Amino acid sequence: MLQLDMDIIVVGGGGAGLRAAIAAAEVSPSIKIALVSKVYPMRSHTVAAEGGAAAVTSDDDSLQSHFYDTVAGSDWLADQNVVEFFVQHAYQELVQLERWGCPWSRKSDGTVQVRRFGGMKTERTWFAADKTGFHILHTLFQTSLKYPAIKRFDEYFVLDLLVVEQQVAGVLAIRYSTGELVQLRAKSVILATGGAGRVFHYNTNSGIVTGDGMALALRHGVALRDMEFVQYHPTGLPGSGILITEACRGEGGILLNKDGYRYLQDYGLGPETPLGEPRNKYMELGPRDRLSQAFWQQQKLGLTGDYQGHAVVYLDLRHLGEKHLNERLPLICELAKDYVNVDPAKTPIPIRPAVHYTMGGIMTNVDCETSINGLFAIGECASVGLHGANRLGSNSLTELLVFGKVAGEKAAGTALQKNGISHHAFATQIAEQEAALAALHGHNSDDSLVAVRTGMTLAMEQGCGIYRDEEGMQRCLEQLHELNTRYTQLKVVDHGKVYNSALLQHLELGFGLDVAMTICSSALARTESRGAHQRTDDGMGTRNDGEFLQHTVAVRQVDGSVGIHWQPVSVTSLPPGQRLYGDANTSNTAEDKS
Amino acid sequence: MTSRNIGIMRYNPEQDKKPHTESYQVEADDNTSVLDALQQVQQQDPSLSFRWSCRMAICGSCGVMVNSVPKLGCQTFLRDYPDSLVISPLSNFAVEKDLIVDMEPFLEHLSAIKPWLINSEQSTVPHVQTPQQLARYQQFANCINCGLCYSACPQFGLNPEFRGPAALALAHRYNLDSRDLGKAERMPQLNAKDGVWTCTFVGFCSEVCPKKVDPAAAINQGKVESAKDMILSVFKSSGVR
Numbered sequence: 001m002l003q004l005d006m007d008i009i010v011v012g013g014g015g016a017g018l019r020a021a022i023a024a025a026e027v028s029p030s031i032k033i034a035l036v037s038k039v040y041p042m043r044s045h046t047v048a049a050e051g052g053a054a055a056v057t058s059d060d061d062s063l064q065s066h067f068y069d070t071v072a073g074s075d076w077l078a079d080q081n082v083v084e085f086f087v088q089h090a091y092q093e094l095v096q097l098e099r100w101g102c103p104w105s106r107k108s109d110g111t112v113q114v115r116r117f118g119g120m121k122t123e124r125t126w127f128a129a130d131k132t133g134f135h136i137l138h139t140l141f142q143t144s145l146k147y148p149a150i151k152r153f154d155e156y157f158v159l160d161l162l163v164v165e166q167q168v169a170g171v172l173a174i175r176y177s178t179g180e181l182v183q184l185r186a187k188s189v190i191l192a193t194g195g196a197g198r199v200f201h202y203n204t205n206s207g208i209v210t211g212d213g214m215a216l217a218l219r220h221g222v223a224l225r226d227m228e229f230v231q232y233h234p235t236g237l238p239g240s241g242i243l244i245t246e247a248c249r250g251e252g253g254i255l256l257n258k259d260g261y262r263y264l265q266d267y268g269l270g271p272e273t274p275l276g277e278p279r280n281k282y283m284e285l286g287p288r289d290r291l292s293q294a295f296w297q298q299q300k301l302g303l304t305g306d307y308q309g310h311a312v313v314y315l316d317l318r319h320l321g322e323k324h325l326n327e328r329l330p331l332i333c334e335l336a337k338d339y340v341n342v343d344p345a346k347t348p349i350p351i352r353p354a355v356h357y358t359m360g361g362i363m364t365n366v367d368c369e370t371s372i373n374g375l376f377a378i379g380e381c382a383s384v385g386l387h388g389a390n391r392l393g394s395n396s397l398t399e400l401l402v403f404g405k406v407a408g409e410k411a412a413g414t415a416l417q418k419n420g421i422s423h424h425a426f427a428t429q430i431a432e433q434e435a436a437l438a439a440l441h442g443h444n445s446d447d448s449l450v451a452v453r454t455g456m457t458l459a460m461e462q463g464c465g466i467y468r469d470e471e472g473m474q475r476c477l478e479q480l481h482e483l484n485t486r487y488t489q490l491k492v493v494d495h496g497k498v499y500n501s502a503l504l505q506h507l508e509l510g511f512g513l514d515v516a517m518t519i520c521s522s523a524l525a526r527t528e529s530r531g532a533h534q535r536t537d538d539g540m541g542t543r544n545d546g547e548f549l550q551h552t553v554a555v556r557q558v559d560g561s562v563g564i565h566w567q568p569v570s571v572t573s574l575p576p577g578q579r580l581y582g583d584a585n586t587s588n589t590a591e592d593k594s
Numbered sequence: 595m596t597s598r599n600i601g602i603m604r605y606n607p608e609q610d611k612k613p614h615t616e617s618y619q620v621e622a623d624d625n626t627s628v629l630d631a632l633q634q635v636q637q638q639d640p641s642l643s644f645r646w647s648c649r650m651a652i653c654g655s656c657g658v659m660v661n662s663v664p665k666l667g668c669q670t671f672l673r674d675y676p677d678s679l680v681i682s683p684l685s686n687f688a689v690e691k692d693l694i695v696d697m698e699p700f701l702e703h704l705s706a707i708k709p710w711l712i713n714s715e716q717s718t719v720p721h722v723q724t725p726q727q728l729a730r731y732q733q734f735a736n737c738i739n740c741g742l743c744y745s746a747c748p749q750f751g752l753n754p755e756f757r758g759p760a761a762l763a764l765a766h767r768y769n770l771d772s773r774d775l776g777k778a779e780r781m782p783q784l785n786a787k788d789g790v791w792t793c794t795f796v797g798f799c800s801e802v803c804p805k806k807v808d809p810a811a812a813i814n815q816g817k818v819e820s821a822k823d824m825i826l827s828v829f830k831s832s833g834v835r
């Protein structure tokens with residue numbers, strides 16, 4: 001088996017992983033950094049982000065205001081010490097990217113342009129046309145090439161962490177191109193493996209977003225926090241789930257039901273704003289969870305339309321005109337034409353909610369440290385405490401940068417101080433993994449990977465969707481247990497070594513099932529409604545701060561089930577208030593005090 | 595949904611001496627992409643390997659030849675190929691397995707041209723860059739590294755050392771950026787034997803590019819820069835200024 005000694009291993013080549021690797025390389029050029037990713041870094045899911053990245057930028061904006069929007073958006077479940085740190089460091093990180101060459105969109109005087117984004121009171125979202133994630137990822141990837149300290153392991157799939165007595169010692173990976181097992185040893189490991197949207201049936205996520213890192217950590221006793229909070233994006237394309245960015249609504253796009261009525265005004269987001277005059281926090285610029293929930297209500301009333309068997313509402317951009325659309329939303333025009341055969345300048349785009357973002361993840365403190373010594377987590381796979389019950393659009397790209405830097409620097413510090421662990425300590429763990437892998441090959445009689453995976457995604461969609469209740473979630477949990485039993489009997493039918501994608505999909509499904517189980521168990525435990533977690537059971541329809549101003553902390557028990565503990569939320573300056581949008585917001589005094 | 599036939603080039607290095615085409619049945623409607631079709635086939639035969647991720651034409655993973663033309667699988671639709679449809683791996687790269695090719699040469703060319711902003715000034719404020727200055731290079735910054743242009747390029751086919759369309763376009767992107775001071779460092783790569791002058795301006799690279807990067811235009815402009823640069827260096831070395 002190939003064995004390599006490094007100082008730091010970064011698992012994940014998305015925005016978070018690349019930012020961390022660069023930060024570590026800047027600490028010391030002699031540090032050995034392994035950047036391990038199951039796809040080439042520029043294929044990572046960050047590439048798909050369209051809308052933008054938030055930071056307080058203009059003179060009429062303030063850190064307090066960004067802080068308030070984030071905390072209120074989180075339905076008061078964000079850790080306020082973390083939000084404070086975040087808003088303070090956001091701007092400098094976006095400037096750093098600018099200094100590395102990111103082609104941010106500009107105003108005519110050459111300064112950076114900012115745009116509106118749902119849930120944000122002020123224009124503070126930086127963007128690069130409608131390919132913000134693409135440009136951030138490529139800027140980071142290209143910048144990373146200038147640091148010889150960063151050694152890339154492209155298309156290496158991490159299947160286990162090496163841990164000795166609560167001390168991380170490295171990772172075990174499969175080299176996709178040859179099927180070889182590789183042992184990478186290091187003193188710090190940073191998990192930056194992205195979210196888990198693919199455990200749901202309708203989602204906006206890339207195929208690789210399968211929750212691997214969360215499950216890797218969970219299996220070694222690290223807690224996953226706030227897993228019940230899964231964000232639906234109100235505007236995905238029917239069928240594929242491909243995202244139509246919120247920026248469409250920022251530019252003035254409106255949402256119509258099948259009768260052409262702007263239904264959002266019926267759900268506390270009004271009054272109706274005039275066409276072409278979008279207003280922050282009103283109507284279409286309300287927060288995502290409210291918009292997705294309004295879709296569900298409309299569907300129940302029979303007011304949604306139909307697109308090839310999928311219930312839909314319509315995103316109308318026609319009034320923006322062809323020229324403006326091509327200039328400001330070129331990608332959206334392309335996507336609509338390609339995937340639903342619609343020209344947005346002429347016809348409204350059919351859309352429906354789809355799972356978009358996992359707010360929860362690997363529990364860390366504000367320094368990105370997990371409960372295992374030397375193990376860090378960042379980006380969408382982590383729960384640093386920023387998003388609480390609902391993430392605001394454009395906070396997460398900035399999160400990758402702010403906390404990527406923190407983790408890179410901390411991990412470098414740790415690696416420089418620590419001594420390596422003798423590798424005899426994990427010889428048994430590796431032998432076990434090798435044996436388990438060898439035993440995977442075989443033939444399936446009447447079950448298949450696809451059947452189990454589809455079972456999981458449908459169970460999650462039905463049981464843990466936009467609205468949830470006890471009965472539905474109990475059923476979902478039972479289904480997941482059954483699916484898990486079926487999973488343990490599944491074999492990998494491709495016995496080849498070179499680019500065996502059946503093997504990787506098998507391992508990803510195992511990770512996904514673990515994550516799905518924690519989402520469902522955490523959701524069952526939270527018997528209130530908050531942010532993205534909405535319950536229809538009697539007496540659970542509203543937020544209950546008396547009991548639930550707390551994070552769920554999910555840990556794996558000896559028998560494989562998930563146990564839930566609670567952790568209080570950090571409140572520094574903004575006591576819980578009401579989350580109000582539309583006109584209801586103008587009388588909100590909590591905001592004035594913040 | 596109607597049922598139809600497609601051909602896929604298969605190659606398993608552990609079993610096959612050379613690639614061969616196999617035929618498969620898939621269900622297709624107006625929105626079925628080549629990638630969707632490949633996924634259907636993979637459900638029938640899990641040993642089929644191909645790359646994909648975003649399924650929305652932005653990650654650059656899924657390049658394949660569709661009836662011998664380089665295409666993104668996720669952005670190519672069966673509706674446009676009513677007759678026959680054969681999917682094979684990208685040309686001009688070594689085939690590793692089925693539709694997966696060796697992308698390492700591409701990555702090496704990309705890294706070789708120093709694709710990062712070269713400017714040592716330290717500052718905590720953004721550069722000023724007008725929309726006009728941005729527009730000069732923006733198109734060349736839209737490359738998704740899919741490699742289709744390398745499959746289309748006859749010169750890269752003949753000489754794998756040729757830096758190739760995407761790498762040269764990326765060099766040009768940074769050279770045109772008002773914030774960059776690294777042109778002098780990149781010019782030797784462009785002037786070199788495997789730089790811009792290898793291109794014979796066939797232009798097929800720009801035709802197949804799914805993101806309208808127009809690498810051929812970048813290379814052509816690069817030739818002008820390269821010519822200027824070489825004339826200057828002749829003057830410099832002969833002491834004329």
Ligand SMILES: Cc1cc2nc3c(=O)[nH]c(=O)nc-3n(C[C@H](O)[C@H](O)[C@H](O)COP(=O)(O)OP(=O)(O)OC[C@H]3O[C@@H](n4cnc5c(N)ncnc54)[C@H](O)[C@@H]3O)c2cc1C
Nearest residue numbers: 012013014015016038046051052158194379380394396397
């Ligand atoms: C369509 C879309 C649009 C979005 N738009 C916005 C937006 O406008 N603004 C905003 O703020 N946020 C947006 N988001 C959210 C944001 O893009 C993501 O949260 C963020 O990009 C995640 O980045 P990451 O670095 O954590 O993970 P990713 O970019 O997902 O990268 C994960 C990395 O981990 C690697 N990896 C995973 N598992 C393994 C394994 N087992 N072994 C080895 N490597 C592994 C992968 O190869 C990959 O390199 C959007 C999300 C979606 C889905």
Ligand code: SF4
Nearest residue numbers: 737738740741743803
């Ligand atoms: S220039 Fe175009 S074809 Fe070539 S790699 Fe870039 S996006 Fe692909």
Ligand code: FES
Nearest residue numbers: 649653654656668
């Ligand atoms: S799957 Fe990403 S470009 Fe096709």
